Amino acid sequence: MTAALPTLTPVILSGGSGTRLWPMSRPELPKQFLALTGEETMLRLTLSRTIGMADAAAPVIVASGAHADLVEKYLAGDGQIILEPVGRNTAPAIALAALSMADPTGALLVMPSDHIIADIAAFHRAVEKALPLVADSWLMTLGIQPDGPETGYGYIALGETMGEGAQAVERFVEKPDRARAEAMIAAGDHVWNAGIFLFRADTYLAALGAFRPDMLAAAKAAIAKGSRDGRRILPDAEAFAACPSDSIDYAVMEHSDRVGCVPVDMGWSDVGSWDTLHDIAVKDGDGNVADARATLIDSRNCLVRSDGPHISLVGVEDLIVVATGRDVLVVPRGNSQLVKKAAEAADKRPSDG
Amino acid sequence: MTAALPTLTPVILSGGSGTRLWPMSRPELPKQFLALTGEETMLRLTLSRTIGMADAAAPVIVASGAHADLVEKYLAGDGQIILEPVGRNTAPAIALAALSMADPTGALLVMPSDHIIADIAAFHRAVEKALPLVADSWLMTLGIQPDGPETGYGYIALGETMGEGAQAVERFVEKPDRARAEAMIAAGDHVWNAGIFLFRADTYLAALGAFRPDMLAAAKAAIAKGSRDGRRILPDAEAFAACPSDSIDYAVMEHSDRVGCVPVDMGWSDVGSWDTLHDIAVKDGDGNVADARATLIDSRNCLVRSDGPHISLVGVEDLIVVATGRDVLVVPRGNSQLVKKAAEAADKRPSDG
Numbered sequence: 001m002t003a004a005l006p007t008l009t010p011v012i013l014s015g016g017s018g019t020r021l022w023p024m025s026r027p028e029l030p031k032q033f034l035a036l037t038g039e040e041t042m043l044r045l046t047l048s049r050t051i052g053m054a055d056a057a058a059p060v061i062v063a064s065g066a067h068a069d070l071v072e073k074y075l076a077g078d079g080q081i082i083l084e085p086v087g088r089n090t091a092p093a094i095a096l097a098a099l100s101m102a103d104p105t106g107a108l109l110v111m112p113s114d115h116i117i118a119d120i121a122a123f124h125r126a127v128e129k130a131l132p133l134v135a136d137s138w139l140m141t142l143g144i145q146p147d148g149p150e151t152g153y154g155y156i157a158l159g160e161t162m163g164e165g166a167q168a169v170e171r172f173v174e175k176p177d178r179a180r181a182e183a184m185i186a187a188g189d190h191v192w193n194a195g196i197f198l199f200r201a202d203t204y205l206a207a208l209g210a211f212r213p214d215m216l217a218a219a220k221a222a223i224a225k226g227s228r229d230g231r232r233i234l235p236d237a238e239a240f241a242a243c244p245s246d247s248i249d250y251a252v253m254e255h256s257d258r259v260g261c262v263p264v265d266m267g268w269s270d271v272g273s274w275d276t277l278h279d280i281a282v283k284d285g286d287g288n289v290a291d292a293r294a295t296l297i298d299s300r301n302c303l304v305r306s307d308g309p310h311i312s313l314v315g316v317e318d319l320i321v322v323a324t325g326r327d328v329l330v331v332p333r334g335n336s337q338l339v340k341k342a343a344e345a346a347d348k349r350p351s352d353g
Numbered sequence: 354m355t356a357a358l359p360t361l362t363p364v365i366l367s368g369g370s371g372t373r374l375w376p377m378s379r380p381e382l383p384k385q386f387l388a389l390t391g392e393e394t395m396l397r398l399t400l401s402r403t404i405g406m407a408d409a410a411a412p413v414i415v416a417s418g419a420h421a422d423l424v425e426k427y428l429a430g431d432g433q434i435i436l437e438p439v440g441r442n443t444a445p446a447i448a449l450a451a452l453s454m455a456d457p458t459g460a461l462l463v464m465p466s467d468h469i470i471a472d473i474a475a476f477h478r479a480v481e482k483a484l485p486l487v488a489d490s491w492l493m494t495l496g497i498q499p500d501g502p503e504t505g506y507g508y509i510a511l512g513e514t515m516g517e518g519a520q521a522v523e524r525f526v527e528k529p530d531r532a533r534a535e536a537m538i539a540a541g542d543h544v545w546n547a548g549i550f551l552f553r554a555d556t557y558l559a560a561l562g563a564f565r566p567d568m569l570a571a572a573k574a575a576i577a578k579g580s581r582d583g584r585r586i587l588p589d590a591e592a593f594a595a596c597p598s599d600s601i602d603y604a605v606m607e608h609s610d611r612v613g614c615v616p617v618d619m620g621w622s623d624v625g626s627w628d629t630l631h632d633i634a635v636k637d638g639d640g641n642v643a644d645a646r647a648t649l650i651d652s653r654n655c656l657v658r659s660d661g662p663h664i665s666l667v668g669v670e671d672l673i674v675v676a677t678g679r680d681v682l683v684v685p686r687g688n689s690q691l692v693k694k695a696a697e698a699a700d701k702r703p704s705d706g
Contacts, residue, residue: 023665295698298691309662309681310702312376312695315688319669321681328662328674328681335668338651342665345648349663 005131006107006200007057010050011097013195014043014063014071014113015087020273020336022343023327024305032113033070036271037280042114043074049117050109053124055131060100061113062093068232075231085237090195091251092243095208095219098201100233107134108204110197110248116280118267126264129165130198138162138260139207139253140198141169143191145265149181152272154193154249157184162260169259172249191263194270197248204252211255218243273336274320278303293323301333358484359460359553360410363403364450366548367396367416367424367466368440373626373689375696376680377658385466386423389624390633395467396427402470403462406477408484413453414466415446421585428584438590443548444604445596448561448572451554453586460487461557463550463601469633471620479617482518483551491515491613492560492606493551494522496544498618502534505625507546507602510537515613522612525602544616547623550601557605564608571596626689627673631656646676654686 017030025031032043040048043061050056058078063071065083072081082096094110101108109127117123123142130140143156157170172193176184184190199207208216218239225236253259269280278301281289287301290311294304299313306323313321318333329342370383378384385396393401396414403409411431416424418436428434435449447463454461462480470476476495483493496509510523525546529537537543561569571592578589606612622633631654634642640654643664647657652666659676666674671686682695 295695295702297694297698306681309676309679310699311681311683312699314682314684314691314695316672316683316685319683321683323662323681326662328659328664328676329667330664330669330672330674330683331667332669338667341650342648342667345650346663346665349648 005055005135006105007055007103008053008107008109008127008131008198009057009097009101010047010053010059011094011108011110012043012046012059012061012113013090013093013110014061014067015084015090015093016112016114017064017087018114018272019340019343021271021277022339022346023329024307024322024324026343028066029070030114031271033067036277037116042116042271043071045116046111046113047074049111049120049123052120053109053127056109057106060097062097065234072232078231080231080233082233082235084240085235086241088240088243088245090248091208091212091246092215092219092240094197094204094248095216096223096233096235096240098204099219099223101201104202104205105200107131107198107200110195112195112270115194115268115270119265122264122266126165126262126266127198129163130260130262133162133166133260134198134200134203137200137203138258139203139256140166140260140262141253142194142196142198143261143263144194144268145263146185146190146192149178149185150192151176151178151181153270155181155184155190156193156261158189158191158261158263166260166262169253169261172254191261192268193249194268197253207252207256207258212244212246212251215244215246215251274303274322274331274339275333275336278320278333294321303333358408358488359458360408360456361406361460361462361480361484361551362410362450362454363400363406363412364447364461364463365396365399365412365414365466366443366446366463367414367420368437368443368446369465369467370417370440371467371625372693372696374624374630375692376682376699377660377675377677379696381419382423383420383467384624386420389630390469395469395624396424398469399464399466400427402464402473402476405473406462406480409462410459413450415450418587425585431584433584433586435586435588437593438588439594441593441596441598443601444561444565444599445568445572445593447550447557447601448569449576449586449588449593451557452572452576454554457555457558458553460484460551460553463548465548465623468547468621468623472618475617475619479518479615479619480551482516483613483615486515486519486613487551487553487556490553490556491611492556492609493519493613493615494606495547495549495551496614496616497547497621498616499538499543499545502531502538503545504529504531504534506623508534508537508543509546509614511542511544511614511616519613519615522606522614525607544614545621546602547621550606560605560609560611565597565599565604568597568599568604627656627675627684627692628686628689631673631686647674656686 062082155173159168159170222235222240290304293306299316370380415435508526512521512523575588575593643657646659652669
């Protein structure tokens, strides 16, 4: 590490409201606010992950205005909260964070708020490897060493080596079909796109200005016309609503020829479904993952989560049962992509009273 | 019908506290108090079944003292409630009813409180066929025409014809194994024992005195030392506790050589399990039986009952899901005999708070 390296501000994107972990994850309490993998919420785990990182500044959380009070309590020390009046996907969210940096040459470490990383030391080492390239105005990303031909993730094709542990990015690959995923795994030159990015604020804003000037202009207007309230940054609602919606991948990363990647094996998971949660959890001797509010009799390879009723499973295999509030979900393991359908139906149904 | 036929007092046995329909059926609210098959509770359906029956007197309900207030509200008109201080099975319960009859030559129509009969006219016709033999001091029973080699019911072996629609009983057969059940069905001379009995009070008490004088003496003492409170009959607790416990089948019917049976096909079911409830219910096009608090997506041949949370089933087959109060049960169809295990585990577990 040299003195020339920029200070790193963790920017945690908390705007998601996924339905794949319904009924626990809901628009009013999406999964980053849930303790899905243990005692701590995903958002707190994400914040904790930056502790002990070299040269890290106080974090910035970009969240939905609807979650302002929820997010506020996570920032025990310093830090800022950018409250989006509406969701406009990641590219504008990151622009708001970059525009709010006191030092435009400071670096952002952009992270989703709802993933887990088991090996935090490996994460820190990967970040350190990326920093010299960040200082040199590269758009950097961490790429996850794949452990199988997953079709649920985007991939990153790696090119030439650019220094210790980093490679140039050839291109971003959207979620592939099975054959394409297997080909990429066989070739050995692809990693998973985990949505973790590192760059200087000025690097990102210059790239956004080059590829999506409309987006940059809208984000600038939202900040200029917006207000501050203590550590809350409140972009102007009308100006930000006028901003086009797109991901950083589509809006910026795919277009730039100055994108690098640090491949890393750090026990990463996006906790994208109840199936994933069963996969990554510690299981009992019968392959079950169950909390205290469950009784499993003659049952195997099940996941049971409840913060409400007591769940009794008898003679059941490969089943996911999740109970919270007024809802109980029952879905076979391996089918949790169907959970979205249940969430949509729940949205439409009248109250049970 | 002739003038010599006795008046018929429906005697409804409501002492059961089965766990096979847990979690809805519980000791404090057993299945006779639940509307498992539709709008009405099983007990009310049982009472309604005696309406329009020729020469029927006001009913007598024999119930646990713990359910006194529950039962009271079912007797809108005339009738009596015998409140057992403890459960002593059916032979003593029926003795209490027989001893409480104003006319000892009056007849009892003894019925469980938790079965269903779809064809009430057939039921009434069977009762009418039995009455002449009841008047002639026979112990009569209705036998269900079996529709398969069920191993969950007791059987009755039929002998010679004794008049229109009635046959002498050769013997009672306990719940058989599969081979024995198939042999009885093949022979065609066996019916299911549904626990429905008809006899004069004096006939039953004489038989009980002959085969179980200890039981008769205890029941007499319980009534003699007991009290009345309006239409409640309160047998003496200590005296009734001293009564041996046994079923009418074991204590009386198996020993008497003056037992007859009217075979009948009347859409009977003991609603003995969640599987049975699925079998007898009207199903939708996917074979599902579900109430308003359920959403079934890509799911087939399931039973969902809830009086609490909303249950969402996605991509599930042949599953029973029942939610009530603080409990949710999940069990595969065809395995509902395992429900008892869940009920036992629920009894033992500490409160979830």
